[in-house]
Amino acid sequence: MFASTWRDGLTDAQLRAAAHGDAPLVVVAGAGTGKTRTLVARVADLLDRDVPAERILLLTFTRRAADDMLARARDLVGRGSAVPVGGTFHALAHRVLSSHPEGVGLSPDFGVLDPSEATDLMDLMRAEHGLAGSSERFPRASTLVDIYSRCVNRGEPLREVVPAEFPWCAPHLESIGPLFRAYTARKRESNVVDFDDLLLFWRALLAAEGTTRSFDHVLVDEYQDVNALQVDIVRLLAPDGRGLTIVGDEAQSIYGFRGADSRLLRETIASLPDATVIRLEENFRSRQPILDVANEVRPREDDEGLSLRSTRGDGPTPRLVHCHDAAGEARAIVTAILEAHEEGLPLREQAVLVRAAHHSDLVEVELTARRVPYRKYGGLRFLEAAHVRDFVAAVRLLDSPRDEVAWYRLLRLHEAIGTARARDLIDAVRELRVDPLEQWPDLVAQVTPTARDGLSTTLATLLAARDHARAADRADAVIEAIRPLITGRYPDAVTRLGDLERLAGAAGDARSLRAWLAEVTLDPPHSTSDLAGPPHLDEDFVIISTIHSAKGLEWSAVHVPHVIDGVIPIDMALGSDDGLLEERRLFYVAVTRARDTLRLYAPLRLPHHRHAADDRHSFAPISRFVDDVVRARLVVEEQLPAREEPVTPVGRASLDLDHLW
DNA sequence: GACTTGCGACTTTTT
DNA sequence: GTCGCAAGTC
Numbered sequence: 001m002f003a004s005t006w007r008d009g010l011t012d013a014q015l016r017a018a019a020h021g022d023a024p025l026v027v028v029a030g031a032g033t034g035k036t037r038t039l040v041a042r043v044a045d046l047l048d049r050d051v052p053a054e055r056i057l058l059l060t061f062t063r064r065a066a067d068d069m070l071a072r073a074r075d076l077v078g079r080g081s082a083v084p085v086g087g088t089f090h091a092l093a094h095r096v097l098s099s100h101p102e103g104v105g106l107s108p109d110f111g112v113l114d115p116s117e118a119t120d121l122m123d124l125m126r127a128e129h130g131l132a133g134s135s136e137r138f139p140r141a142s143t144l145v146d147i148y149s150r151c152v153n154r155g156e157p158l159r160e161v162v163p164a165e166f167p168w169c170a171p172h173l174e175s176i177g178p179l180f181r182a183y184t185a186r187k188r189e190s191n192v193v194d195f196d197d198l199l200l201f202w203r204a205l206l207a208a209e210g211t212t213r214s215f216d217h218v219l220v221d222e223y224q225d226v227n228a229l230q231v232d233i234v235r236l237l238a239p240d241g242r243g244l245t246i247v248g249d250e251a252q253s254i255y256g257f258r259g260a261d262s263r264l265l266r267e268t269i270a271s272l273p274d275a276t277v278i279r280l281e282e283n284f285r286s287r288q289p290i291l292d293v294a295n296e297v298r299p300r301e302d303d304e305g306l307s308l309r310s311t312r313g314d315g316p317t318p319r320l321v322h323c324h325d326a327a328g329e330a331r332a333i334v335t336a337i338l339e340a341h342e343e344g345l346p347l348r349e350q351a352v353l354v355r356a357a358h359h360s361d362l363v364e365v366e367l368t369a370r371r372v373p374y375r376k377y378g379g380l381r382f383l384e385a386a387h388v389r390d391f392v393a394a395v396r397l398l399d400s401p402r403d404e405v406a407w408y409r410l411l412r413l414h415e416a417i418g419t420a421r422a423r424d425l426i427d428a429v430r431e432l433r434v435d436p437l438e439q440w441p442d443l444v445a446q447v448t449p450t451a452r453d454g455l456s457t458t459l460a461t462l463l464a465a466r467d468h469a470r471a472a473d474r475a476d477a478v479i480e481a482i483r484p485l486i487t488g489r490y491p492d493a494v495t496r497l498g499d500l501e502r503l504a505g506a507a508g509d510a511r512s513l514r515a516w517l518a519e520v521t522l523d524p525p526h527s528t529s530d531l532a533g534p535p536h537l538d539e540d541f542v543i544i545s546t547i548h549s550a551k552g553l554e555w556s557a558v559h560v561p562h563v564i565d566g567v568i569p570i571d572m573a574l575g576s577d578d579g580l581l582e583e584r585r586l587f588y589v590a591v592t593r594a595r596d597t598l599r600l601y602a603p604l605r606l607p608h609h610r611h612a613a614d615d616r617h618s619f620a621p622i623s624r625f626v627d628d629v630v631r632a633r634l635v636v637e638e639q640l641p642a643r644e645e646p647v648t649p650v651g652r653a654s655l656d657l658d659h660l661w
Numbered sequence: 662g663a664c665t666t667g668c669g670a671c672t673t674t675t676t
Numbered sequence: 677g678t679c680g681c682a683a684g685t686c
Contacts, residue, residue: 061676062676063676088676089676090676091676115675115676140679140680195675195676198676199676225676254674255674255675255676256674257673257674257675258674258675258676355673355674356672356673356674357672357673357674358672358673385677386677386678415664416663416664416665416686417664418663418664418665419663419664420662420663420664421663421664448663448664450686522676523676524675524676546673546674546675547674548673548674548675549674549675570673570674572673573673582674586674
């Protein structure tokens with residue numbers, strides 16, 4: 001027996017969960033109650049009990065969470081070689097499909113469409129169906145992908161989902177059905193799957209396998225964020241509930257827009273009559289005054305009143321800071337961050353958590369102006385940036401020279417090739433018998449003289465990229481092929497090419513560029529800086545993150561700007577009770593990220609439009625979640641009109657430019 | 662006929 | 677930053 005240390009420092013409840021036998025187990029874990037630690041201990045216990053590592057499956061919300069937990073479990077058990085299986089639902093599905101592609105009618109080299117590529121394909125279908133330029137506005141491709149995804153993940157028919165959640169699209173209901181059928185058919189023809197297919201196909205494979213179990217133990221983290229499809233998968237993985245461990249907290253369910261439904265946690269518990277439910281309420285993260293706020297914010301509808309108690313005792317009372325406007329708010333936040341830094345708190349222990357990525361714009365300006373380094377997580381995904389998509393399209397053509405979406409994107413980057421000519425060329429691609437990329441001169445012959453040089457350079461260079469086997473070299477060669485296109489198209493081409501070079505470097509010695517790209521698609525970098533690998537220890541920077549991306553993380557000091565109605569809760573969620581409830585849970589998640597200090601900010605006035613040149617403002621009422629009871633637990637501070645610099649009228653002379661002409 | 666350019670409107674959250 | 681639309685140009 002190894003000197004296992006996983007029991008050290010666990011509470012009674014955590015220990016009971018960790019050492020629980022094989023019967024179904026549900027851990028209801030409030031924020032900061034050592035959920036990760038408990039799961040790690042449970043994995044360690046299983047390994048200790050000689051459950052073979054490859055018979056243990058750990059499903060988590062992010063790949064990073066899985067890697068982190070598995071590494072910690074191995075450290076505890078002290079066994080270097082045993083590697084339990086772990087990852088996100090989507091990553092696991094990809095792994096399973098890669099070994100049995102024929103089971104669902106895919107050929108072995110199938111590709112994974114990232115959401116932006118899925119949108120491109122939907123756009124292409126939309127155009128082919130003549131729905132693009134019709135008189136009434138037809139839903140945008142991205143909306144269509146949302147609708148499609150909602151139907152698949154919830155297992156609900158189109159005619160129910162659209163009226164309920166996308167009422168403005170209801171007039172087009174008749175056209176959407178055939179469109180989705182075409183979208184699905186085209187994916188099959190092109191041998192690609194989207195994210196939803198990964199889950200769908202995994203479920204189909206599991207159902208076909210019947211009762212053969214691949215895993216003795218299945219542990220599911222963040223269960224409150226699973227959708228119906230994922231529940232099915234879990235049920236098929238552990239049909240009788242034996243060996244099933246689920247961990248969740250209804251009050252932290254914040255992915256409703258992705259088909260998650262916090263009620264599924266309760267339904268799952270109800271469906272497992274012999275399940276043991278263990279509740280973790282002792283909070284090791286936050287000072288009590290922060291939890292006092294959290295307990296008030298926590299929606300009571302969700303459970304029988306789980307209430308957090310701090311083991312860390314008293315601390316400073318959280319503050320609510322009223323500011324004049326968003327600029328004043330940004331100044332107040334940065335000032336507070338710098339003061340804490342002066343007193344010895346590293347920048348990386350301080351986070352600014354926002355509802356939507358753009359809410360940190362002014363904070364970023366202020367940080368930059370005062371030369372404070374920061375990193376931003378969430379918001380525009382790296383893979384969604386136009387130049388990265390251009391690159392991905394080119395890479396895709398190397399392996400799948402008949403991928404129409406990729407051709408469409410790449411062709412239109414050229415001078416004198418627009419939508420119409422690109423479509424003609426794609427028709428030509430379809431006609432070509434052998435590899436269309438190798439026959440590039442045939443394609444070039446069909447374009448106008450203006451386009452000829454550019455296109456032949458691109459395609460010839462791209463074809464040459466096939467000569468490189470090593471993933472990073474191949475990626476570099478693809479960059480060479482699209483370099484002129486990037487340079488010609490984007491004013492900030494240098495930065496963008498730098499991004500791509502970093503991306504290419506990260507591919508390193510991967511098995512194949514294509515496989516590597518599929519992995520990146522499923523587990524994308526949160527920011528370009530992520531590609532550079534883990535930051536050096538001596539680097540210090542403030543964290544800016546969306547609340548969604550902050551899930552599972554914690555900082556000593558947390559700043560939440562824009563705690564006003566219309567942002568938290570966001571105005572588009574005000575239409576339904578469910579929407580409003582989810583916003584409340586989101587606020588709860590934000591509040592419970594803080595260990596020692598929490599500051600909420602409410603600007604008095606906000607501009608009507610984000611980039612508006614005019615000075616139209618509206619007055620911003622404080623968030624309805626900060627009611628009298630919550631307010632009573634806060635120190636309220638006024639930082640009203642920022643002292644204006646006295647305005648000295650300039651003399652006419654300094655405005656006179658005559659001497660310049 | 663097709664492409665380019667310019668303008669205005671809009672932009673939640675993510676595997 | 678991106679999309680759709682309209683007018684102007686090859």
